[in-house]
Every structure is written in structure tokens, then in C-alpha cells.
Amino acid sequence: MSSLADLPIRDDLRGLKPYGAPELKVRVALNVNENTHPIPEDVARSIIESVALELRTVNRYPDREFLKLRDSLAAYLNAALVEESAAAGLPVAELTRDNIWAANGSNEILQQILQAFGGPGRSVLGFPPTYSMHPIIAAGTGTEWIPGVRDENFEISPQTAVDWVQRTNPDLVFFCAPNNPTGTPLSLETIAAAYDATDKIVVVDEAYAEFGPSGEPTALSLLEGRPRLIVSRTMSKAFAFAGARLGYLAADPAISDALRLVRLPYHLSALTQAAATAALAHAPEMLAMVDDIKGQRDRMARRLAELGYSPYESTSNFILFGGVPDPHRMFEQLLEREIIIRDLGIPNHLRVSAGTESETTAFLEAMDEITPR
Incomplete structure (x- = not known):
């Protein structure tokens, strides 16, 4: 029997370990x-009914642009933005389906981002300890992972972020807000400072955004006027949808155009679209x-x-x-x-x-x- 070491895998993957939570x-x-x-229970029944209805036409390919789902995600985020903007006294910048992209979990979102903007000869700056899949996805796409150094208590100040961006000149910057595995919040000032310090892509992974203080502005409030900023979210955590695999992002419409170049055809199944759309209809x-x-x-x-x-x-x-x-x-x-x-x-x-x-x-x-x- 052969082993992994016997296979002609890429040299840059040799010695790496896969994601391995017990x-x-x-x-x-x-x-x-x-x-x-x-x-x-009532929400589960509604989701089951939506999926059952979709099964009648599952012999056909799903909506490649998942328009209904994107409309639902935009509506959900807009409701949160209204609350955030009111609490902070900020103007509301409404999102539309053109600002939304979705995939099979936020991991696939991050993978598509790195496929489009990273790759061989390009780099992504992150700040460990952080989400363990960030460097793994970087390796899988042939993107160099640059580990920045956090401040005391796992924080990242605006100056620290800018120093690392200027020192390493990465093609992408990854933040986790709040950070996984430390739970540390990330200030909007740090995100904005990093964005202003580069002409490349800045990604804020907000998988746990709903668990922050109610009404407090998130990175969504920074999107207006920042076409290179991407905010990644998931339905796995707050929506208890980990087994359904639905991640999404909010960004300038041009970002979705870039991801269309690397996504697989019909990457979101009809059943996933139906289940997620039904769940969003019961967001409260x-x-x-x-x-x-x-x-x-x-x-x-x-x-x-x-x-x-x-x-x-x-x-x-x-x-x-x-x-x-x-x-x-x-x-x-x-x-x-x-x-x-x-x-x-x-x-x-x-x-x-x-x-x-x-x-x-x-x-x-x-x-x-x-x-x-």
C-alpha cells in the first residue's frame, strides 16, 4: 500500500497537516x-417544506446566480445595518443582491477569494493565533501565508496593522473579527487603517459577528466607498446551520464578478439554496x-x-x-x-x-x- 509520501503531490503541500478537530x-x-x-421545530418544518418543493425539480441544474438567496441575505444584512447605523449615528448604505455572494460555507468563500486574488507568487497577511483554516486555504491555493504578530492580549492596534502591511506588502490582508480562537474583538479603526495602507484586498472574517454587543457597528458599516473590502459571514454559528454549509460575503459588486471567474458551475445546490432562504425568512x-x-x-x-x-x-x-x-x-x-x-x-x-x-x-x-x- 502506498502512502501520501509516495504520491507526486505539490512540493509546497508536503509535510502539511489537514484541518483536524477531533x-x-x-x-x-x-x-x-x-x-x-x-x-x-416550526422553522425546521418550514425548511423541510421548502427543500421538499425543490426536490420536484432537482433533475434540473439550480439557479447558478442564486438570486432569491442573495436577495434574502441582503435583506437580512440590511436589517442589521439599520440597527447598527442607528446606534452609531451613521448613514445607512443599503446592500442589494449585487453586493452579495455565497458558497458552501465561509471556507469556500475564503477559498474563492484566494483563488481570484491570491495564488502562486502572491501573499496573504494574517495574524496568528487566528482561524486555523486561513493558512490551510492559503496553502491549498498556492498563496504565501505571512504571519503577523499581535499586540498584547491578542489585540491588533491600527498602528500594528499598518506596520505589518507596509513591511510585507501583501496581496491580501485577513482579519478575524472577533478573532478565532481568542474571541478578541477588532476595532473598525484597525480595519480602516489597514485598508488605507494598501491598494490590495482586505478581508474581514466575521463568522461570529452576531455574538457581539447588540447594535454595535461591524465591518459592514465600512463597505461604502471601499471597493477592496470584503466582509465574510456564515450561517453556521448564529443560525445553527453548520451542517447545511452556507457562507456568504458582502462587498462591492465587482468582487462577485471576480469570484465568478473561479467558482465551479452551479456550486450552490438547489437544496442548499432552498434551505438557507427558508431559514432567513425566520431570522428572528x-x-x-x-x-x-x-x-x-x-x-x-x-x-x-x-x-x-x-x-x-x-x-x-x-x-x-x-x-x-x-x-x-x-x-x-x-x-x-x-x-x-x-x-x-x-x-x-x-x-x-x-x-x-x-x-x-x-x-x-x-x-x-x-x-x-
């Missing part, structure tokens, strides 16, 4: 930042669980601090906490209790997703048992 069946899974709340019900998740996140942060750990500020659906003497040992101790969280390889740190109230209780009770007194 997939274990345990009673409490808090390791991959899923929304652990199930989709409401789908997002009702977000406040509960934020509450459980904050509850974990308080209790972890009481136990002597150092949780970082988080505007996501997870907590990174330091002060762990032996992360691997603690990971195993929790796993023995059928609770899985994430050991990211950051010395003396672990990450835990906010679950339901009962899941959060199980985690905190286990932490109380295993924390040395």
Missing part, C-alpha cells in the same frame, strides 16, 4: 464552536437563541475567573482561558467525563464553546472537580 461522540461537545441549540426565531448563548458565554467567563483561570474578553460564542498548568491533562480529564473542549496548542490555554445551559453546567461542574485547590 470528532468524538461524547455527551457534551464544546470543541468546534457549533451552535448547540437545535433549530426551532433563528437568532432568538443568540442571547442565551451569550449569557452562557459570560457565565463561563465569570466562573472560570472565580476558579483562578484567566478568560479573555470574548465577543464570540466561545471562551479562551489561560492559567492552565497542563492543557493536555485537563483536556483528557474532561474527556473522561464525556466533555470535549479544544486544545489548540497555545501553551497554558484551552478554548471552550458556549453550549446550552445544561451543557455549560456540566462543563463548569467538571472544571470545579478537576481544578486544583
